[in-house]
Amino acid sequence: xxxxxxxxxxxxxxxxxxxxxxxxxxxxxxxxxxxxxxxxxxxxxxxxxxxxxxxxxxxxxxxxxxxxxxxxxxxxxxxxxxxxxxxxxxxxxxxxxxxxxxxxxxxxxxxxxxxxxxxxxxxxxxxxxxxxxxxxxxxxxxxxxxxxxxxxxxxxxxxxxxxxxxxxxxxxxxxxxxxxxxxxxxxxxxxxxxxxxxxxxxxxxxxxxxxxxxxxxxxxxxxxxxxxxxxxxxxxxxxxxxxxxxxxxxxxxxxxxxxxxxxxxxxxxxxxxxxxxxxxxxxxxxxxxxxxxxxxxxxxxxxxxxxxxxxxxxxxxxxxxxxxxxxxxxxxxxxxxxxxxxxxxxxxxxxxxxxxxxxxxxxxxxxxxxxxxxxxxxxxxxxx
Amino acid sequence: xxxxxxxxxxxxxxxxxxxxxxxxxxxxxxxxxxxxxxxxxxxxxxxxxxxxxxxxxxxxxxxxxxxxxxxxxxxxxxxxxxxxxxxxxxxxxxxxxxxxxxxxxxxxxxxxxxxxxxxxxxxxxxxxxxxxxxxxxxxxxxxxxxxxxxxxxxxxxxxxxxxxxxxxxxxxxxxxxxxxxxxxxxxxxxxxxxxxxxxxxxxxxxxxxxxxxxxxxxxxxxxxxxxxxxxxxxxxxxxxxxxxxxxxxxxxxxxxxxxxxxxxxxxxxxxxxxxxxxxxxxxxxxxxxxxxxxxxxxxxxxxxxxxxxxxxxxxxxxxxxxxxxxxxxxxxxxxxxxxxxxxxxxxxxxxxxxxxxxxxxxxxxxxxxxxxxxxxxxxxxxxx
DNA sequence: TGAAACTCGGAAAGCGCTTACCAAGCAACT
DNA sequence: AGTTGCTTGGTAAGCGCTTTCCGAGTTTCA
Numbered sequence: 061x062x063x064x065x066x067x068x069x070x071x072x073x074x075x076x077x078x079x080x081x082x083x084x085x086x087x088x089x090x091x092x093x094x095x096x097x098x099x100x101x102x103x104x105x106x107x108x109x110x111x112x113x114x115x116x117x118x119x120x121x122x123x124x125x126x127x128x129x130x131x132x133x134x135x136x137x138x139x140x141x142x143x144x145x146x147x148x149x150x151x152x153x154x155x156x157x158x159x160x161x162x163x164x165x166x167x168x169x170x171x172x173x174x175x176x177x178x179x180x181x182x183x184x185x186x187x188x189x190x191x192x193x194x195x196x197x198x199x200x201x202x203x204x205x206x207x208x209x210x211x212x213x214x215x216x217x218x219x220x221x222x223x224x225x226x227x228x229x230x231x232x233x234x235x236x237x238x239x240x241x242x243x244x245x246x247x248x249x250x251x252x253x254x255x256x257x258x259x260x261x262x263x264x265x266x267x268x269x270x271x272x273x274x275x276x277x278x279x280x281x282x283x284x285x286x287x288x289x290x291x292x293x294x295x296x297x298x299x300x301x302x303x304x305x306x307x308x309x310x311x312x313x314x315x316x317x318x319x320x321x322x323x324x325x326x327x328x329x330x331x332x333x334x335x336x337x338x339x340x341x342x343x344x345x346x347x348x349x350x351x352x353x354x355x356x357x358x359x360x361x362x363x364x365x366x367x368x369x370x371x372x373x374x375x376x377x378x379x380x381x382x383x384x385x386x387x388x389x390x391x392x393x394x395x396x397x398x399x400x401x402x403x404x405x406x407x408x409x410x411x412x413x414x415x416x417x418x419x420x421x422x423x424x425x426x427x428x429x430x431x432x433x434x435x436x437x438x439x440x441x442x443x444x
Numbered sequence: 445x446x447x448x449x450x451x452x453x454x455x456x457x458x459x460x461x462x463x464x465x466x467x468x469x470x471x472x473x474x475x476x477x478x479x480x481x482x483x484x485x486x487x488x489x490x491x492x493x494x495x496x497x498x499x500x501x502x503x504x505x506x507x508x509x510x511x512x513x514x515x516x517x518x519x520x521x522x523x524x525x526x527x528x529x530x531x532x533x534x535x536x537x538x539x540x541x542x543x544x545x546x547x548x549x550x551x552x553x554x555x556x557x558x559x560x561x562x563x564x565x566x567x568x569x570x571x572x573x574x575x576x577x578x579x580x581x582x583x584x585x586x587x588x589x590x591x592x593x594x595x596x597x598x599x600x601x602x603x604x605x606x607x608x609x610x611x612x613x614x615x616x617x618x619x620x621x622x623x624x625x626x627x628x629x630x631x632x633x634x635x636x637x638x639x640x641x642x643x644x645x646x647x648x649x650x651x652x653x654x655x656x657x658x659x660x661x662x663x664x665x666x667x668x669x670x671x672x673x674x675x676x677x678x679x680x681x682x683x684x685x686x687x688x689x690x691x692x693x694x695x696x697x698x699x700x701x702x703x704x705x706x707x708x709x710x711x712x713x714x715x716x717x718x719x720x721x722x723x724x725x726x727x728x729x730x731x732x733x734x735x736x737x738x739x740x741x742x743x744x745x746x747x748x749x750x751x752x753x754x755x756x757x758x759x760x761x762x763x764x765x766x767x768x769x770x771x772x773x774x775x776x777x778x779x780x781x782x783x784x785x786x787x788x789x790x791x792x793x794x795x796x797x798x799x800x801x802x803x804x805x806x807x808x809x810x811x812x813x814x815x816x817x818x819x820x821x822x823x824x825x826x827x828x
Numbered sequence: 829t830g831a832a833a834c835t836c837g838g839a840a841a842g843c844g845c846t847t848a849c850c851a852a853g854c855a856a857c858t
Numbered sequence: 859a860g861t862t863g864c865t866t867g868g869t870a871a872g873c874g875c876t877t878t879c880c881g882a883g884t885t886t887c888a
Contacts, residue, residue: 136598138874140521522844
């Protein structure tokens with residue numbers, strides 16, 4: 061078909077492309093349609109649209125008029141193929157196991173944190189004309205690696221929320237395409253963005269130990285092997301040791317970053333007759349929510365008998381009773397910075413000088429004192 | 445360059461593509477690399493990979509071996525251009541105005557609902573090998589329409605969370621590409637997916653009126669012109685009228701679907717000396733959170749003096765004090781269904797018979813009684 | 829008035845894939 | 859052995875863009 065015209069490109073079958081109501085489905089107009097309407101070649105159209113070699117005024121106007129009339133928008137696949145830029149960044153989130161959420165929500169509440177980070181990315185991405193291609197992967201899934209490589213081929217860069225790939229896979233991936241990790245550690249070919257866990261946790265620990273005078277603490281960890289959780293735990297342990305304060309820790313104090321995980325851990329400890337420390341420091345706010353619940357169920361007063369703290373300062377933290385003391389990270393900034401970082405690595409060629417590869421970027425954190433640590437109820441709501 | 449070979453396609457400069465550690469940055473291997481390694485033509489490679497015309501056993505093996513060795517994954521842009529399928533669905537979320545969140549979170553908490561819907565989409569999308577391209581748009585932005593059309597050209601279909609486009613734009617868009625709306629109304633060329641607002645609200649209203657015997661209610665609406673909010677309000681009004689119960693409504697009872705909006709509205713009413721109805725029915729859970737806060741601040745007992753209800757039954761609803769009575773929609777199902785719907789419209793050609801165009805799909809809702817309506821505290825936590 | 833220096837559109841190659849279409853190889857038939 | 863019919867791999871066109879390269883037209887200056 062359509063061998064009627066000798067040109068290379070297609071003749072774009074959408075004859076009636078002009079705005080109005082044609083058939084129930086119109087093909088989107090192509091650059092050929094625009095060229096035809098404007099009475100010019102597709103090269104001229106492209107040049108006007110991409111601001112190359114500034115074309116004559118009249119040419120420009122004819123093109124612009126035709127574009128407006130047809131509502132032409134270039135097809136991204138064709139453009140991507142040609143300029144080797146998709147204007148898309150892939151984002152990989154770790155999907156929690158469904159089995160986890162039994163006593164808490166059926167619909168999981170555990171993705172708030174990554175979602176907020178993504179929001180931060182998205183906003184700055186837009187300023188650069190980029191979009192985010194989001195994919196969640198199940199850790200157990202054997203094909204996880206392949207999925208991520210597939211995503212990589214749909215994107216110009218990748219942001220990984222969690223440690224999912226093996227070091228070898230990560231290495232191979234990151235030399236094909238810019239990769240930024242969140243809450244991991246940078247490698248020679250990747251950059252990493254994270255909140256200042258250490259500083260935040262130290263501030264929190266000192267507050268509990270010196271301002272409140274608590275002498276027994278515990279650390280309710282996040283899921284296994286999470287670098288964030290480890291760093292936080294280490295900082296806490298260090299402060300505790302320095303002050304000669306007892307810190308309970310270990311397998312029975314392991315949560316999952318989720319409310320259910322925190323609840324389960326405390327439930328077991330209580331059932332086992334373990335007496336609670338004066339303060340429970342949770343690896344994140346979600347865990348603290350679970351802890352708060354179980355404590356309330358057992359009639360244990362917070363912060364009267366046991367103080368509880370979170371980490372992240374999610375919006376929900378101030379809506380709890382008691383309001384949750386936490387360490388704030390600017391979650392959106394985390395995302396924004398992660399995006400800016402991949403972005404800077406993108407056109408920037410392979411191993412160009414300005415590259416962010418191998419860099420570890422820390423964002424500031426801040427202690428937010430509320431009621432659950434034993435501070436007096438702050439004035440009003442939402443106080444920081 | 446590389447005019448050395450007479451073939452049409454490129455010679456793919458990535459000479460050293462083989463796995464190991466080459467330069468710090470390798471070009472991802474192309475199908476030409478695979479063909480070379482396998483000693484076959486790119487056509488054969490493609491056929492093996494796409495299961496066409498089942499090739500000979502030996503050919504298949506050689507290709508597969510080469511693919512594995514190189515870690516080849518086809519470039520999506522090239523593939524998309526060729527098969528006219530990007531395997532991407534665009535999702536448009538309405539970004540709330542920043543100015544809104546003053547007394548509540550700086551980091552907005554208002555996106556939980558759309559984020560959970562997106563999660564639902566994402567999971568089923570993956571089963572079809574699709575990814576979601578997510579973009580939030582600011583309602584005030586004059587260019588909003590253009591942004592959406594641009595997104596459309598990066599996708600095979602679109603899911604719109606909110607009414608953002610003018611009817612004309614929506615019409616033009618939806619005849620170029622499959623469009624599904626959430627919480628809107630279907631048009632001749634789009635499908636719509638929504639929760640059964642009417643049924644849910646009627647159940648809630650009857651519970652408040654007949655089970656609890658409340659005789660004055662109010663409806664704290666969502667943002668202006670939201671079809672969901674309107675439908676819910678109408679159902680409530682209808683039930684109230686039928687039972688001869690007073691329903692307060694109107695401009696001063698308008699919220700914004702956000703905690704801050706609900707709080708502000710109630711704050712103003714109290715300041716104006718308006719006495720509260722026996723029960724405040726909020727358009728969604730977020731609004732109810734704001735209402736709960738302001739009521740608590742003013743020492744008004746919930747549900748003792750005033751009952752409060754939400755809608756959506758977000759996970760956070762059961763973590764409030766008192767636990768929030770709400771109407772549950774399976775949020776993830778909303779997303780999953782929306783995706784399945786666009787998906788069914790995608791390759792399905794223009795106006796093919798099986799098309800979902802014009803259809804309005806309603807998902808069931810269920811009343812969840814907790815404390816805030818005046819029911820006795822349910823057993824334990826997380827009870828439904 | 830003729831040559832040199834520019835300006836500006838068009839033709840065409842190429843981005844990495846898929847997929848007709850073709851031709852070679854081979855088995856099986858008359 | 860000569861043809862038919864099938865299988866299978868290669869050739870090349872084409873997807874919708876961008877961009878290099880050319881050549882025709884216009885200006886500038888001797």
